Amino acid sequence: MKNLKDLTYGIVGLGIMGGSIAKAIRQNILSQNGATGKIYVCNRSTACLSQAMAEGVADKSFTSTEYDKLLPECDLVYVCLYPHATLDFLKVNKEYFKSGAIVTDISGVKGIFEKELPSILRPDVDFIIGHPMAGGEKEGYANSTASMFINRNYILCQQNFNKEENLDLMRRFITEIGFTRITETTCDIHDYKIGFTSQLCHVIACALVDSAQDEQITAFGGGSFEDLTRIAMINAPLWTELFTSNKEKLVSHIENFEKQIEAFKKAVQNEDKEALMKLMEESREKRMKMGSVRTVAK
Amino acid sequence: MKNLKDLTYGIVGLGIMGGSIAKAIRQNILSQNGATGKIYVCNRSTACLSQAMAEGVADKSFTSTEYDKLLPECDLVYVCLYPHATLDFLKVNKEYFKSGAIVTDISGVKGIFEKELPSILRPDVDFIIGHPMAGGEKEGYANSTASMFINRNYILCQQNFNKEENLDLMRRFITEIGFTRITETTCDIHDYKIGFTSQLCHVIACALVDSAQDEQITAFGGGSFEDLTRIAMINAPLWTELFTSNKEKLVSHIENFEKQIEAFKKAVQNEDKEALMKLMEESREKRMKMGSVRTVAK
Numbered sequence: 001m002k003n004l005k006d007l008t009y010g011i012v013g014l015g016i017m018g019g020s021i022a023k024a025i026r027q028n029i030l031s032q033n034g035a036t037g038k039i040y041v042c043n044r045s046t047a048c049l050s051q052a053m054a055e056g057v058a059d060k061s062f063t064s065t066e067y068d069k070l071l072p073e074c075d076l077v078y079v080c081l082y083p084h085a086t087l088d089f090l091k092v093n094k095e096y097f098k099s100g101a102i103v104t105d106i107s108g109v110k111g112i113f114e115k116e117l118p119s120i121l122r123p124d125v126d127f128i129i130g131h132p133m134a135g136g137e138k139e140g141y142a143n144s145t146a147s148m149f150i151n152r153n154y155i156l157c158q159q160n161f162n163k164e165e166n167l168d169l170m171r172r173f174i175t176e177i178g179f180t181r182i183t184e185t186t187c188d189i190h191d192y193k194i195g196f197t198s199q200l201c202h203v204i205a206c207a208l209v210d211s212a213q214d215e216q217i218t219a220f221g222g223g224s225f226e227d228l229t230r231i232a233m234i235n236a237p238l239w240t241e242l243f244t245s246n247k248e249k250l251v252s253h254i255e256n257f258e259k260q261i262e263a264f265k266k267a268v269q270n271e272d273k274e275a276l277m278k279l280m281e282e283s284r285e286k287r288m289k290m291g292s293v294r295t296v297a298k
Numbered sequence: 299m300k301n302l303k304d305l306t307y308g309i310v311g312l313g314i315m316g317g318s319i320a321k322a323i324r325q326n327i328l329s330q331n332g333a334t335g336k337i338y339v340c341n342r343s344t345a346c347l348s349q350a351m352a353e354g355v356a357d358k359s360f361t362s363t364e365y366d367k368l369l370p371e372c373d374l375v376y377v378c379l380y381p382h383a384t385l386d387f388l389k390v391n392k393e394y395f396k397s398g399a400i401v402t403d404i405s406g407v408k409g410i411f412e413k414e415l416p417s418i419l420r421p422d423v424d425f426i427i428g429h430p431m432a433g434g435e436k437e438g439y440a441n442s443t444a445s446m447f448i449n450r451n452y453i454l455c456q457q458n459f460n461k462e463e464n465l466d467l468m469r470r471f472i473t474e475i476g477f478t479r480i481t482e483t484t485c486d487i488h489d490y491k492i493g494f495t496s497q498l499c500h501v502i503a504c505a506l507v508d509s510a511q512d513e514q515i516t517a518f519g520g521g522s523f524e525d526l527t528r529i530a531m532i533n534a535p536l537w538t539e540l541f542t543s544n545k546e547k548l549v550s551h552i553e554n555f556e557k558q559i560e561a562f563k564k565a566v567q568n569e570d571k572e573a574l575m576k577l578m579e580e581s582r583e584k585r586m587k588m589g590s591v592r593t594v595a596k
Contacts, residue, residue: 133520153517183517193518196510201522203566204502206581207558211551212494215587219451219481220491222431224499227525232585236578244569253509254563258556260505265552268501271542280534283504287530289513 002075002169004176005035010074012067012089014043014052016136017106018080019144022057024177027146042070048141071096076104076173082241083107090120090127097125102166104128108194109245110157110187118161126166129157131190132179133198137233149178155194157187195249200257202239203250205232300373300467302474303333308372310365310387312341312350314434315404316378317442320355322475325444340368346439369394374402374471380536381405381543388418388425395423400464402426406492407543408455408485415457424464427455427485429492430477435531447476453492455485493547498555500537501548503530 009025011018022039030037041058043049049061062070071077071093079086086105097103103125107113113129121127133153136143154174158167174182185193208225209232217225243250260279267275307323309316320337328335339356341347347359360368369375369391377384384403395401401423405411411427419425431451434441452472456465472480483491506523507530515523541548558577565573 133518135520153519155518181517190518193512193515196512197515197518197523198520200506201526203559203562204506204526205522206578207555207562208498208502209581209585209588210558210561210577211554212584212588213554214491214494215584217491217495218589219479220431220453220488220495221451222433222496224503224529225495227528228499228502229585229588230525231522232581234578234582236575236582239578240571240574243566243574244571247566247569251563251567254559254566256509256511257506258559258563260508261501261552261556261559263508264501264505265549265556268541268545268552269549271545273538273542276538276541277534279508280504280532280537283507283530284532284534286510286513287507287527290507290510290527291516 002165004029004037004169004173005032006037007075008038008040008073010070010077011039011041011058011080012070012077013080014041014048014141015080016139016141016143016148017132017134018043018078019048019052019057019141020134020146020148021078021080021132021177022052023144023146024149026057028176028178029173038073040070040073042066043141051141067093068096071101072098074098074101076102076169079103079105081105082238083109083112083245084241087112087116087120090117094120094122094125097122099124102126102128102169104130104170106130106132108198108242110190112245114157114159114187117159121161123161126161126163127159128162128166128170129159129187130170130174131155131157131194132174137231139235147178151180152178154179154182155190156182156184157190158184191246192249195246196253199239199243199246199250200253202231202234203243203254204257205229206234208232300463302327302335302467302471303330304335305373306336306338306371308368308375309337309339309356309378310368310375311378312339312346312439313378314437314439314441314446315430315432316341316376317346317350317355317439318432318444318446319376319378319430319475320350321442321444322447324355326474326476327471336371338368338371340364341439349439365391366394369399370396372396372399374400374467377401377403379403380539381407381410382539385410385414385418388415392418392420392423395420397422400424400426400467402428402468404428404430406496406540408488410543412455412457412485416459419459421459424459424461425457426460426464426468427457428468428472429453429455429488430472431496435529437533445476449478450476452477452480453488454480454482455488456482489544490547493544494551497537497541497544497548498551500529500532501541501552502555503527504532506530 038059040060042062044064052058336357338358340360342362350356
């Protein structure tokens with residue numbers, strides 16, 4: 001059994017996610033007694049590389065023209081790029097992976113991976129499809145933190161070609177860096193559920209901000225508006241890719257939501273108090289049953 | 299000039315708001331050196347009255363059939379009831395107010411007050427229309443806390459009949475119990491802005507929960523869904539009243555929001571990346587400009 005503290009980790013893309021993963025490995029895994037593992041980082045722009053080296057987070061840094069030097073060294077490669085960039089990275093650099101390496105990703109859509117991976121990967125390299133359910137509206141390595149994953153959810157979409165020992169290693173690894181709940185499901189279910197809990201919510205937050213006719217509303221805030229629109233400070237290129245990569249499912253969620261909004265509008269227009277009571281009692285009860293979506297204190 | 303620490307306060311309705319106001323008065327005002335002021339509380343159900351007495355929050359308690367005993371004693375009466383119940387309370391009990399008393403409310407809609415107050419109130423009693431922008435999805439005195447108002451917003455809708463000295467006293471009082479920003483505006487502007495920042499947000503949160511086809515989504519949460527739906531654990535009777543009392547303004551906000559949701563849906567359906575980028579860049583920029591709606595740490 002491979003020992004997590006003795007692996008060489010390769011982080012491809014050192015933004016808020018890659019940076020947080022590197023920091024959590026450093027703090028939770030490589031700080032263990034007798035650890036011989038290493039963290040190698042790689043990023044297109046180099047400012048964050050110097051910072052990660054200076055902070056002692058990374059042992060070596062590489063530019064994005066040096067994958068041929070980085071990848072042959074790594075036992076576990078975390079590709080922390082946008083979804084299509086992740087697939088492109090795999091296509092272009094597959095020859096450089098160390099034989100027996102585990103490769104994994106952080107993408108918010110999974111269907112495209114299930115579809116394309118079999119034709120991309122080498123049989124001696126195991127790609128594990130996963131989604132760490134954490135992040136922040138502030139991007140970049142500067143906003144990364146070792147504690148980002150504490151008490152959060154992780155989704156694994158196991159494939160037929162995955163080796164059981166590698167899945168076990170991933171589960172141990174995920175737990176070590178802070179996640180408390182691992183859900184194993186299909187790419188299809190992942191995309192459907194994430195289309196609702198994450199993508200639809202981002203559409204709503206942005207639409208709400210876009211519909212504001214007045215930016216001077218801060219004096220009239222009681223908390224609700226801020227809660228609903230924190231995620232509207234959105235990374236537009238990333239979410240454009242996520243939305244269009246999950247088109248059918250997201251559109252069906254938007255349509256269901258539109259029907260409910262319309263029901264509220266009609267009830268208000270008609271001053272139909274009975275209908276409003278019913279709609280809101282349903283949401284209260286349903287929301288209570290859903291419990292806490294995440295267990296972490298904010 | 300009346301001294302806040304020497305007033306007798308009457309709290310009508312001892313729920314989460316009335317309770318928090320009473321506790322904040324006790325902690326921030328009546329704890330001052332030489333204070334002679336009192337807190338009298340009144341509620342329909344009596345369990346919370348005993349609790350407030352036992353906790354030393356209230357000096358005397360009254361049932362809702364004893365307004366004739368309570369009101370003649372009070373210099374500042376805080377009516378912490380639902381909007382129409384507040385108006386009904388004023389109509390039925392106006393004769394009991396102490397001459398020179400200040401009466402104020404906490405209602406989330408203001409147009410109905412502006413309209414009805416002149417025909418209700420006595421010339422020797424000053425009603426100040428206000429809205430403390432704070433609260434919580436958990437109701438009742440048990441969830442009240444003295445710290446609820448720290449760093450929050452307060453709206454005052456000054457009327458022609460208000461006495462300047464009473465408005466000054468209210469401003470001092472509001473600041474003493476924790477609020478850091480007082481905005482003075484008209485009832486019409488209040489209802490328009492609150493229709494957006496508060497009411498529309500509650501409609502959205504409820505519609506989102508109602509549109510969920512699966513209550514077992516907790517494993518797929520990354521924070522967004524929980525943020526957007528905290529307020530869906532809603533007090534249905536109160537919000538039914540708030541929505542229908544602000545019908546035209548709320549419906550116009552819902553319609554603007556629907557247009558934006560539709561724009562997102564179309565862009566996703568057509569995989570129109572340029573349109574999505576534009577919509578999201580606009581929301582990001584707009585949301586950044588809005589800054590922090592409230593200044594309090596959650």
